[in-house]
Amino acid sequence: MKIAVWGNELIGWTAATAFAEFGNQVHVNQDINRQQSLSEQSDANTILFNEPGLLTHVKAQYHQGNLVFGSPADALNCPVQILALNPDQFELAKDIIRAVNHQTQQQLIVINYSTFGLGATDQLAELLDSNKQQAIAYIPDQLSEGTAYDNFIKAKTLVIGCQSNEANTQIKALYKPFSRQLEQLLIVKRREAEFMKFAVNGMLALRLGYINELANLADQLSIDIDTIISGMGSDPRIGKHYLSPGCGFGGAHFSKSIQNMAELLSTNRNSIILNTLLEENEKQKVLPFRKLWQHYKTDVKHRKIAVWGLSFKPNTASIQNAPSLQVIKTLLAQGCQIQAHDPQAILNFSRQFPVNGQIAYYDKATDALKDADALIILTEWNEYWSPDYYEMLELMKSPVIIDGRNIMDKELMESFGFIYYGIGR
Incomplete structure (x- = not known):
């Protein structure tokens, strides 16, 4: 099958690579008016570098000839068109649909992965020619950055938002190689699939926001939130997922999806529940600094602060x-002096905060600890969970740990002589 993928989103590159590995010829394009090579697209696209292993998969399929970075005209002639565009590229999506209609006379299936908003896929459907057996489906992606490829090829759930039986049959056939571990297949309307995407992310965000609120309250009441989480997680009505307090959630798409749902609730229901959650999440992000500020009684100027973890989550x-x-x-x-480490995100972070007299980056986590007045942990990378505590004590000027992800054991840290602050501990 010949497939065209438009856009620079993670779901687009992941789907393109996965479909190519199972025998499809996939055309990857970013612009309907000009051709771009793989090197041009990869150089301009940090997603391929941010996602572990993805660039390797892309290059392998490119060299095998299954991924094609050719002319937009060839891509527009493909019978399957995939939109994996940024949320602010809705007008480009319309232009692609119009161009496909102008170019092709054959049966056409459009798969929209893009998160444009509720009803956007229906608007794109109006641009299709039903007389040519053209149909569009919205498929909400369920990828998690850091494990996107495995999420796609080992999907547990597949939601297809489409009102065409013929298109649904073809989409299921296209996804067959990735359906061997499928536990649930849902065929719904386009708007229902879009709403489902927002609803799921909203629910996850509410769980994260609620557990952070409980953790902050536990701090004030001298209660260990880990004990509370154990009790909550043992209740089958609640479960253990997304009950890890921390210094706030991030990520572009997760946050954008919650914002979209917040706007829907605010406009149609005058509800501020998700707006409030987003506001509180921004406050939660600076909680580690507030703990540092309180520990040093506002005297933090010129202090050396080590920071472990710059990415919004591990493995990206x-x-x-x-x-x-x-x-x-x-x-x-x-006025603090910052000594930062991250296994993967230093390059991206240094573009926004270049090395200067106040901030420096280190290739080894322990090197960032030298003469530090405190360590702040912001991302739960595996290598941070069980460091050499004796070496940390030797390197640090003051053994103050502010654990924004609760990855360390409070009692153990204190037994070593550290002053430990967690979230709700």
């Missing part, structure tokens, strides 16, 4: 909406 180099952005900005504004 992405820093979009990451708590580290807020924390580092605040530390710099207060």
Whole structure:
């Protein structure tokens, strides 16, 4: 099958690579008016570098000839068109549909992965020619940055939002190689699939926001939130997922989806529940700094602060909406000296905060600890969970740990002589 993929989103590159690996010829394009090579697209696209292993998959399929970076005209002639565009590229999506209609006379299936908003896929459907057996489906992606490829090829759930039986049959056939571990297949209307995407992310965000509120309250009441989480997670009505308190959630798409749902609730229901959650999440991001500020009784100027973790989550180099952005900005504004480490995100972060007299980056986590007045942990990378505590004590000027992800054991840290602050602990 010949497939065209338009856009620079993670779901687009992941789907393109996965479909190519199972025998399809996939044309990847970003512009309907000009051709771009793989090197041009990869150089301009940080997603391929942020997602572990994805660029390797892309290059392998490119060299095998399954991924094609050719002319837009060839892409527009493909019988399957995939839209994986940024949320603000809705007008480009319309232009692509119009161009496809002008170019092709054959049966056409459009798969929209883009998160444009509720009803957007229906608007794109109006641009199709039903007389040519053209149909469009919205498929909400369920990828998690850091494990996107595995999420796609080992999907547990597939939601297809489409009103065409013929198109649904073809889409299921296209997805068959990735359906071997499928536990649930839902065929729904386009608007229902779009709403489902917002609803799921909203629910996850509410769980994260609620557990953070409980953790902050536990701090004030001298209660260990870990004990409370154990009890909550044991209740089958609640479960253990998304019950990890921390210094706020980030990520471009997760946050954007919640914002879209917040706008829907506000416009149609006068509800501010998600707006409030987003506001509180921004406050939560700077909670590690507030703990530092309180520990040193507002005297933080010129203090050396080590920071472990710059990406918004582990296993990605992405820093979009990451708590580290807020924390580092605040530390710099207060005159702190910052010594930062991250396994993957230093390059991206240094573009926004270049090395200068106030901030430096280190290839080894322990090197960032030298003469530090405190360590702030913002991302739960695996290598931070069980460090050499004796080496940390030797390197740090003051053994103060502010654990924004609760990855360390409070009692153990205190037994070593650290002054430990967690979230709700």
